[in-house]
Amino acid sequence: MIVNEQVAVDHGLKKDEYAKICKLLKRTPNITELGIFSAMWNEHCSYKSSRLHLKKLPTKGKKVIQGPGENAGVIDIEDNDAIVFKIESHNHPSFIEPYQGAATGVGGIMRDVFTMGARPIANLNSIHFGSPQHKKTKNLLRGVVHGIGGYGNCIGVPTIAGQTSFDSSYNGNILVNAMTLGLVKKDKIFYSKAAGLNKPVIYVGSKTGRDGIHGASMASASFDEKIEEKKPTVQVGDPFTEKLLLEACLELMAGDSIIAIQDMGAAGLTSSSIEMASKGNLGIEINLNKVPCREAKMTPYEIMLSESQERMLIVLENGKEEQAKKIFDKWNLDFAVIGKTTKSKKIELYFDEEKVADIPVNTLVENSPMYDRKWKKAKLPKKNKIKKEDIKHLKIIDVLKKILANPNICGKEWIWQQYDHTVMGDTIQKPGGDAGVVRVHGTDKAVAASVDSSAVYCWAHPLTGGKQVVCESFRNLISVGAKPIAITNCLNFGSPENETNMGEFVECVQGISEASDYLKFPVVSGNVSFYNQTKDQGIKPTPAIGGVGLIKDYKNMISMDFKEVDNLVLVIGKTEGHIDQSVFARTILDEKNGPPPEVNLFNEKNNGETLLKLIDNNLIKSAHDVSLGGIITAIAKMCIKGKKGININKPKYLINQIEYLFAEDQGRYIIEINKKDFKKVADILHKNAVHFDELGTINENELFINDKTKVTIDELSTSNKSWLTNYMSK
Amino acid sequence: MKSSVITFPGSNCDRDMDIALKKFGFKNKMVWHADAELPKSDLVVLPGGFSYGDYLRCGSMASKSKIMQSVINFANSGGMVMGICNGFQILVETGLVPGVLLRNKYLQFICKNVFVKINNKQNKYFKNVNNEVLEFHIAHNEGNYFCTQDQLKEIEDNDQIAINYCDENGKIEDQFNPNGSTKNIAGVFNKEKNVLGMMPHPERMIDKSLSGEDGSLFFKNLINNLK
Numbered sequence: 020m021i022v023n024e025q026v027a028v029d030h031g032l033k034k035d036e037y038a039k040i041c042k043l044l045k046r047t048p049n050i051t052e053l054g055i056f057s058a059m060w061n062e063h064c065s066y067k068s069s070r071l072h073l074k075k076l077p078t079k080g081k082k083v084i085q086g087p088g089e090n091a092g093v094i095d096i097e098d099n100d101a102i103v104f105k106i107e108s109h110n111h112p113s114f115i116e117p118y119q120g121a122a123t124g125v126g127g128i129m130r131d132v133f134t135m136g137a138r139p140i141a142n143l144n145s146i147h148f149g150s151p152q153h154k155k156t157k158n159l160l161r162g163v164v165h166g167i168g169g170y171g172n173c174i175g176v177p178t179i180a181g182q183t184s185f186d187s188s189y190n191g192n193i194l195v196n197a198m199t200l201g202l203v204k205k206d207k208i209f210y211s212k213a214a215g216l217n218k219p220v221i222y223v224g225s226k227t228g229r230d231g232i233h234g235a236s237m238a239s240a241s242f243d244e245k246i247e248e249k250k251p252t253v254q255v256g257d258p259f260t261e262k263l264l265l266e267a268c269l270e271l272m273a274g275d276s277i278i279a280i281q282d283m284g285a286a287g288l289t290s291s292s293i294e295m296a297s298k299g300n301l302g303i304e305i306n307l308n309k310v311p312c313r314e315a316k317m318t319p320y321e322i323m324l325s326e327s328q329e330r331m332l333i334v335l336e337n338g339k340e341e342q343a344k345k346i347f348d349k350w351n352l353d354f355a356v357i358g359k360t361t362k363s364k365k366i367e368l369y370f371d372e373e374k375v376a377d378i379p380v381n382t383l384v385e386n387s388p389m390y391d392r393k394w395k396k397a398k399l400p401k402k403n404k405i406k407k408e409d410i411k412h413l414k415i416i417d418v419l420k421k422i423l424a425n426p427n428i429c430g431k432e433w434i435w436q437q438y439d440h441t442v443m444g445d446t447i448q449k450p451g452g453d454a455g456v457v458r459v460h461g462t463d464k465a466v467a468a469s470v471d472s473s474a475v476y477c478w479a480h481p482l483t484g485g486k487q488v489v490c491e492s493f494r495n496l497i498s499v500g501a502k503p504i505a506i507t508n509c510l511n512f513g514s515p516e517n518e519t520n521m522g523e524f525v526e527c528v529q530g531i532s533e534a535s536d537y538l539k540f541p542v543v544s545g546n547v548s549f550y551n552q553t554k555d556q557g558i559k560p561t562p563a564i565g566g567v568g569l570i571k572d573y574k575n576m577i578s579m580d581f582k583e584v585d586n587l588v589l590v591i592g593k594t595e596g597h598i599d600q601s602v603f604a605r606t607i608l609d610e611k612n613g614p615p616p617e618v619n620l621f622n623e624k625n626n627g628e629t630l631l632k633l634i635d636n637n638l639i640k641s642a643h644d645v646s647l648g649g650i651i652t653a654i655a656k657m658c659i660k661g662k663k664g665i666n667i668n669k670p671k672y673l674i675n676q677i678e679y680l681f682a683e684d685q686g687r688y689i690i691e692i693n694k695k696d697f698k699k700v701a702d703i704l705h706k707n708a709v710h711f712d713e714l715g716t717i718n719e720n721e722l723f724i725n726d727k728t729k730v731t732i733d734e735l736s737t738s739n740k741s742w743l744t745n746y747m748s749k
Numbered sequence: 750m751k752s753s754v755i756t757f758p759g760s761n762c763d764r765d766m767d768i769a770l771k772k773f774g775f776k777n778k779m780v781w782h783a784d785a786e787l788p789k790s791d792l793v794v795l796p797g798g799f800s801y802g803d804y805l806r807c808g809s810m811a812s813k814s815k816i817m818q819s820v821i822n823f824a825n826s827g828g829m830v831m832g833i834c835n836g837f838q839i840l841v842e843t844g845l846v847p848g849v850l851l852r853n854k855y856l857q858f859i860c861k862n863v864f865v866k867i868n869n870k871q872n873k874y875f876k877n878v879n880n881e882v883l884e885f886h887i888a889h890n891e892g893n894y895f896c897t898q899d900q901l902k903e904i905e906d907n908d909q910i911a912i913n914y915c916d917e918n919g920k921i922e923d924q925f926n927p928n929g930s931t932k933n934i935a936g937v938f939n940k941e942k943n944v945l946g947m948m949p950h951p952e953r954m955i956d957k958s959l960s961g962e963d964g965s966l967f968f969k970n971l972i973n974n975l976k
Contacts, residue, residue: 262761374857437860444764
């Protein structure tokens with residue numbers, strides 16, 4: 020095939036990018052080379068629209084062992100233990116083929132983690148679907164959940180937490196973000212930087228097929244009506260092979276024969292070999308005839324661009340080939356020496372004894388395009404004034420039941436009971452709480468993880484929304500008694516070529532940076548997914564934040580279920596009555612405008628750290644952060660989980676009862692304490708200048724408000740638990 | 750007491766089982782599926798997981814593994830063999846216990862706590878367990894126990910039903926059947942009651958910080974019965 024500008028454009032490259040390639044090579048690339056450039060220079064691999072802004076993220080900290088730039092981030096959890104973690108998107112393939120798209124998303128992120136030498140110990144996910152009424156939603160939800168479960172369950176890694184939302188902005192672009200945590204010894208972490216000359220380059224895992232060719236390019240473009248034609252670009256996963264690959268890699272890693280290792284994810288053999296060479300400042304020579312292929316007559320172009328799953332590339336020490344091969348033979352996996360490291364600083368590919376590609380590595384990496392895209396700053400919307408006549412007819416219990424049954428708030432058992440969340444025998448907090456918690460195997464330590472996003476707030480005001488998501492992650496970890504350590508982010512946005520969408524990206528990143536810097540909650544890994552867009556319609560900006568924290572003694576973990584009758588319940592943090600963009604405003608008043616709740620980073624940090632002090636002093640029986648649906652929703656969930664009731668009395672505030680109960684002000688928690696501890700708790704809160712309200716007392720099984728309005732917890736539980744099951748069984 | 754846990758390619762509850770057995774006093778050995786000989790054992794466990802990726806049919810390929818001939822011989826000579834979840838699926842494929850395991854009735858993987866009622870205590874697995882009802886944990890996609898009417902009559906006549914899904918009070922009704930199993934069957938014995946296959950995972954219930962502690966009860970009792 021003759022390469023020209025049109026062929027390049029068909030590969031998703033821009034005309035000026037093609038010109039740049041010709042200039043860098045000082046000639047016209049052949050088709051294999053063009054394929055390689057298109058794979059490396061697309062948005063998904065090159066971060067060309069986002070790089071400039073991602074630099075702003077705080078990535079360093081005392082506990083950070085490895086920040087962004089490797090397969091995953093690594094943090095120190097003491098005693099020579101470290102946690103490797105990352106979140107990644109698999110949005111585009113999941114919309115085209117929900118089961119395989121979601122399954123391979125889970126497979127890909129687990130590979131990123133065990134590539135670094137860590138055994139995966141927990142999976143999480145953040146999934147977002149269109150309106151429940153949209154004709155595709157139900158099948159997409161079913162397919163994605165089956166796919167996530169199908170892969171994670173088979174590998175035997177528990178799925179411990181997640182988040183699911185519905186919003187019509189995802190009608191044409193669902194989001195599937197998968198996160199994995201792995202455990203590794205600090206002195207046994209593996210990296211992707213190749214080193215040394217003439218070292219064997221090894222291919223292990225599944226054979227290469229024609230699936231997923233141009234997957235990364237597909238994920239770098241908007242959808243149009245021809246989307247069904249893109250099905251062949253979706254990879255097909257085989258969790259069984261991944262399980263074998265996991266065990267084989269960990270077995271090989273126990274020795275000292277690996278110099279560098281990299282999984283073949285997006286853009287397959289192309290990006291893995293180039294990244295290893297680039298990081299090691301070396302060249303790589305590969306004989307493509309040696310690559311194990313699943314199908315006959317695969318061309319160099321297809322071999323290099325295939326995104327077949329469950330494959331790894333390893334640079335070994337010389338002379339260790341036989342020993343390594345034995346391990347892969349034992350696990351029935353392909354093992355092939357396909358090339359070697361060279362000093363050429365070029366990627367040189369041979370096929371049928373002919374050189375089929377010869378590209379300087381730096382042209383693909385350092386010289387890849389970087390854009391300072393135009394973006395529009397968002398204005399803070401004006402506050403709405405709630406009119407008395409809009410709310411005076413509302414009955415609080417009816418509103419509460421409606422909110423508890425709201426698709427974004429309702430119980431998600433239908434989803435998480437399809438995930439094995441208890442395998443590995445260390446899950447001490449299951450899905451449905453503020454964060455999932457797993458013990459660090461064989462120790463007293465436990466790791467908490469949560470994944471959060473607030474697209475509505477980000478859409479209303481990206482800067483505030485970006486800050487808010489980080490804060491919410493911080494709060495969720497603290498609510499289970501964990502000290503927050505670091506985050507990973509998955510930045511899901513529309514087209515960067517649209518100034519509004521790009522503005523949302525820039526300002527959300529700014530917000531994330533500010534909050535993560537202030538809270539000392541650095542970003543150690545992440546991924547950007549642009550072009551979540553069908554024709555001109557982009558999704559609401561949806562940065563998802565995966566937070567990780569440490570509990571020093573797992574016996575001190577906190578859960579949100581109310582524990583004991585007669586215990587006192589307090590609200591930590593001040594309620595100002597911010598109703599705009601709340602679930603109450605959007606679903607009960609049908610008011611979609613206005614600013615999101617303000618984020619006060621000082622209060623956020625101070626309130627959270629003070630709560631941790633209370634937990635350290637064993638003063639907290641249960642805790643839950645206040646988020647969607649406000650105080651009353653948080654309280655109701657604690658009642659439902661603990662099968663207890665509560666008598667609450669609104670404190671004498673200037674704001675009215677509706678505002679007090681449904682406002683979504685930030686930085687707040689509900690806590691349960693023993694009556695006899697009240698003075699101690701109040702002292703600590705006063706001393707740290709933390710505002711609190713005395714809300715009420717726990718009872719057997721009813722929710723009373725101001726001694727008048729009441730409802731049984733069973734009734735609330737039914738409202739909360741039935742929506743999703745009913746929806747899926749219709 | 751010596752135990753052996755067999756690891757097949759795709760087993761993923763082998764480590765959990767190893768930990769549980771050791772916690773309650775077994776000297777456990779992990780045995781690779783391609784080995785020919787079983788180490789000397791008082792109990793052999795086929796653990797849960799997705800042996801051979803559940804391809805072809807759950808448990809079917811694992812049932813043909815090299816080690817399985819030794820396991821079958823061991824069982825036929827009266828040795829204690831327990832298959833949990835995928836291990837149960839492997840056992841039915843070998844024919845050591847009767848019946849088959851179909852896909853769950855609602856076509857979904859289920860992971861949750863369930864209650865089971867002990868049907869037969871005249872065996873080394875459940876003898877001396879004080880409780881009538883145990884809280885166990887299930888995590889499976891193909892646990893829907895099915896057998897022919899003739900087989901059912903036979904296993905009932907021989908008292909081969911080990912445990913049935915029930916509510917916390919031991920009531921065995923359809924609404925407490927998580928997967929559509931015939932007669933709420935959660936576990937069955939061979940005729941001689943030395944081989945037990947069951948879907949629930951007692952090894953996930955051995956610590957009060959986990960899903961519960963009734964698994965501890967089960968293992969403590971088991972090792973005492975074997976002594």
